[in-house]
Amino acid sequence: MQTFDIDPDIRLARALPPSVYGDPEVFARQRERVFARSWQWCPEAATVPRDGDAAPFTLLPGCLDEPLVATRASGVVRALSNVCTHRGHPVVACPANAASLRCRYHGRRFGHDGRFLSMPEFAGAADFPSADDDLAAVPLERWGPLDFVSLRPAAPLRAVLAQIDARVGSLGLDRLVRDPSTDRDYAFDASWMLYCDNYLEGLHIPFVHPALNDAIGYDDYRTELAPWGTLQLAFARDADDVAFALPPGHPDGGARVAAFYAWVFPNLMLNFYPWGLSLNAVQPVGPARTRVLFRAFTWDPALRAGGAGAGLDRVELEDEAVVVASQQGMRALLAKRGRYSPTKETGVHHFHRLLAAAHA
Ligand code: FES
Ligand SMILES: [Fe+2]
Known part of the structure; x- marks a missing residue:
């Protein structure tokens, strides 16, 4: 794996090694080290104007490729993981307005806040449901007319934009x-x-x-x-x-x-x-x-x-x-x-x- 130092003194510094531009390993590492920790503009948050709306989208297609869903309930817009906590199927396949989010694979239901609601044939399962059965919520924040999400923010949005x-x-x-x-x-x-x-x-x-x-x-x-x-x-x-x-x-x-x-x-x-x-x-x-x-x-x-x-x-x-x-x-x-x-x-x-x- 390539690492690179950049001298803090610009008068002495040399720029990135040329091979960094276009290196598949560097690119793969940046997915987690750079992009997952950053705030990304999220225009999809504006596509759920009514309570009960849910709109699936992919965050940074081709790089993060993270399946998310924008939802709205009681006036609150959220970004949730769109990966079912049962076996990984997408929960929401296309934009819809409904009372709950239902996975079409085995019928698990979630609220628009990501909370697990119900699941067929799980009566004997111990410690179920737990918080792990909820859909993960992704930090979503607004600045001016822009919404932002971050999978694992390295810093609060306010600090980033201060x-x-x-x-x-x-x-x-x-x-x-x-x-x-x-x-x-x-x-x-x-x-x-x-x-x-x-x-x-x-x-x-x-x-x-x-x-x-x-x-x-x-x-x-x-x-x-x-x-x-x-x-x-x-x-x-x-x-x-x-x-x-x-x-x-x-x-x-x-x-x-x-x-x-x-x-x-x-x-x-x-x-x-x-x-x-x-x-x-x-x-x-x-x-x-x-x-x-x-x-x-x-x-x-x-x-x-x-x-x-x-x-x-x-x-x-x-x-x-x-x-x-x-x-x-x-x-x-x-x-x-x-x-x-x-x-x-x-x-x-x-x-x-x-x-x-x-x-x-
Ligand atoms: S994968 Fe969603 S209910 Fe099974
Ligand atoms: Fe230019």
Whole structure:
């Protein structure tokens, strides 16, 4: 099993070994060490609006592959294991509204809170039912318009999002409205880590995204580190470029912020623009195969045509092209561990340190 050290001093550090990108053993280990411990965006929690609703889903398909079911009872939305505690059959096969959840294999019934209710032919079983016969409940929490679940959280969601919340929490997250009209799913042949590496630095912007570069100021582009993520700030270049109207008392008050790019370890990107939020959920589906879901939540759709938050589809394809080409390079026998720009790649260095700690 590969381990890797990343020097805490960015001026001395070498980046991840090239073979880590695309290694099946690394990928398998990350399933438990990285993804099971992280908070994952859970849009399915919004699909059970009525008491008695139950909607099955797979958490992070292709990576965690965990069968879960979103349920609602007495107004409380939960995420439960969708694996029957008798012999492992899925409990809920398709979205339904019913008084209880019934496994179709041998008829075991559960409440929408996961509690065991009944089971045929178990009259003589000792110590039955016990808590082990209930469906496991998975922590489910909400921040603004977003629901999150975690199988084995390494830290509370509040702590994970604290620094991000301090910057964007006052912008009116509860007023964001989901807009499915621009949903896009992208898939490409590269490790999810290369995709995140690319997201976490602005160094490539002048080279790869000429149009975006025209809308933001490269020199004052800034990266801030948080225990479980990063925050990148882009500032409007010209007086007529779109910028946030920040509320009084905001830490960036007086600055013309064009975008807050928040990254939540390991695989969630929350890009806040004056028009709203572009959420990028990065889904590893194989050691060198990645799917990225783009989902939008808007404050003011009319602002979408200009500034840093315009042309996101073009920017994405520009990013994919360089990431896929770099994945090819990482396979080369002569590939070397790279170095970090001390001024522009602090976010990438931070990501690699978090990964190394999770793998240790
Ligand atoms: S597997 Fe569900 S009742 Fe037997
Ligand atoms: Fe980019």
